[in-house]
Amino acid sequence: MRPLTTPTKDIDTIVLGAGIIGVNTAYWLSRQGQSVVVIDRQPGPGLETSFANGGQISVSHAEPWANPSAPVKVLKWLTKKDAPLLYRPRVDPYQWWWLLQWLLECLPNRTHRNIVQIVNLATYSRTQLQEVRKRERIHYDQRTLGILHFYRDLREFENAIEVAEFMQRYGCHRQVVGTRRILEIEPALAHSAGDIVGGTYTDRDESGDARKFTVELAKVCLRRDVEFLYRTELVGFDYDKGARIISGVYLKDRASGRTKRYRSRNYVVALGSYSAPLLRKIGIYLNIYPAKGYSITVSTAGATNAPRVSLTDDQYKLVYSLLGDRLRVAGTAELSGYSTALNPVRCRAIVENARSIFPAAGDYDRAVFWTGLRPATPSNVPYIGRSDYLNLWLNTGHGTLGWTMGCGSGRIVSEQISGKR
Numbered sequence: 001m002r003p004l005t006t007p008t009k010d011i012d013t014i015v016l017g018a019g020i021i022g023v024n025t026a027y028w029l030s031r032q033g034q035s036v037v038v039i040d041r042q043p044g045p046g047l048e049t050s051f052a053n054g055g056q057i058s059v060s061h062a063e064p065w066a067n068p069s070a071p072v073k074v075l076k077w078l079t080k081k082d083a084p085l086l087y088r089p090r091v092d093p094y095q096w097w098w099l100l101q102w103l104l105e106c107l108p109n110r111t112h113r114n115i116v117q118i119v120n121l122a123t124y125s126r127t128q129l130q131e132v133r134k135r136e137r138i139h140y141d142q143r144t145l146g147i148l149h150f151y152r153d154l155r156e157f158e159n160a161i162e163v164a165e166f167m168q169r170y171g172c173h174r175q176v177v178g179t180r181r182i183l184e185i186e187p188a189l190a191h192s193a194g195d196i197v198g199g200t201y202t203d204r205d206e207s208g209d210a211r212k213f214t215v216e217l218a219k220v221c222l223r224r225d226v227e228f229l230y231r232t233e234l235v236g237f238d239y240d241k242g243a244r245i246i247s248g249v250y251l252k253d254r255a256s257g258r259t260k261r262y263r264s265r266n267y268v269v270a271l272g273s274y275s276a277p278l279l280r281k282i283g284i285y286l287n288i289y290p291a292k293g294y295s296i297t298v299s300t301a302g303a304t305n306a307p308r309v310s311l312t313d314d315q316y317k318l319v320y321s322l323l324g325d326r327l328r329v330a331g332t333a334e335l336s337g338y339s340t341a342l343n344p345v346r347c348r349a350i351v352e353n354a355r356s357i358f359p360a361a362g363d364y365d366r367a368v369f370w371t372g373l374r375p376a377t378p379s380n381v382p383y384i385g386r387s388d389y390l391n392l393w394l395n396t397g398h399g400t401l402g403w404t405m406g407c408g409s410g411r412i413v414s415e416q417i418s419g420k421r
């Protein structure tokens, strides 16, 4: 690894974080002609929340968890260990502050406003992703077969029809479909066809491996002279609160323990769930709290009914994406702090759910489990733009849709920094 030394060249922008958001930001900044350095504490890109997510590029998933029907459901689930959304109260004022704001975002007018913002950003982002994929010839087990939401509960389905019609007004092509059409789109659902009451299908949505994309885009960045400092931890900022300026960042080399000060003209915070605690040190209070999610990845080698189309089971908050010869099943959320420990009850619940719908989709007995901390805002709308400091920019808090909104968010913040937007 490159030793941590004071940079010899002028840096235009330091991007803090090499997840899907940070790498996209660096890429678009380099396309603006900027010299960029990316910092991450991990040994490579996309090794935290962007590592094994659900894989969906889903404009159709723009309805946030904070919606009018959510508070009652969460209350009902409070004591269920395998609940799709689980709240574990802690002695943590930031958790309670987040929850209060989340309840406010469940009001119908707030939910509508948030859906509109998310549909707009996600649609823009999907187009940017398509452009980058074509231009840079990046392959990441992508599939462009759309996303199908299916429902086994009539009330959930009726609510989905309302939401789909609302989204259509803002350009999301989410069509309501009956059971016969559902089976045409995804024949692998035949096993549970009797339980399904309806669905929605968004043919322009996509899926693909977010981690693979992040790694490939980081390679493109390297070719464009972006520098990456891995195993390098951001430990603090050098700042002038009165002048509202960041004059440097303190970085610790994890191998040697040495700390150095790096400086650049601008800084972008793309630190996922850790953005909030790190920024509090300089008086910026972002309402981001980690929403822990789970995924399982199973080999589909020799399997007979793995779904080819990316799917969403809204009731159980699970999504399914075929990534090459692996089936990824991901979802559920637990508001319980920063631990990424695996809870066996929740792991089992995902396996059993997947097995019941797709009994022969893959090798469930050898499922690989993972958890990640979604950087969740109460509204699921991210923070993108300038902070209280003139040269400190935010690109963080993408919650359930960081993969979907990453490419567009990177372009937007890079253009803001370059004074174009």
Ligand SMILES: Cc1cc2nc3c(=O)[nH]c(=O)nc-3n(C[C@H](O)[C@H](O)[C@H](O)COP(=O)(O)OP(=O)(O)OC[C@H]3O[C@@H](n4cnc5c(N)ncnc54)[C@H](O)[C@@H]3O)c2cc1C
Pocket (backbone or CB within 6 Å): 016, 017, 018, 019, 020, 021, 022, 039, 040, 041, 042, 045, 046, 047, 048, 049, 050, 051, 052, 053, 054, 055, 056, 057, 058, 232, 233, 234, 235, 270, 271, 272, 273, 274, 278, 292, 293, 294, 295, 319, 330, 331, 332, 371, 372, 373, 374, 375, 396, 397, 398, 399, 400, 401, 402, 403, 404, 405
């Ligand atoms: C189970 C699950 C399923 C999901 N499914 C989908 C999906 O289908 N579609 C979708 O669009 N989104 C999905 N998401 C959400 C998506 O994965 C996230 O929104 C996205 O990965 C967030 O990216 P990020 O770059 O902000 O955060 P991260 O990927 O966590 O990147 C932040 C980076 O900052 C680094 N970092 C943190 N602190 C420091 C420090 N002090 N110093 C240096 N580096 C630091 C970390 O190492 C990390 O690499 C899912 C998430 C989960 C958990």
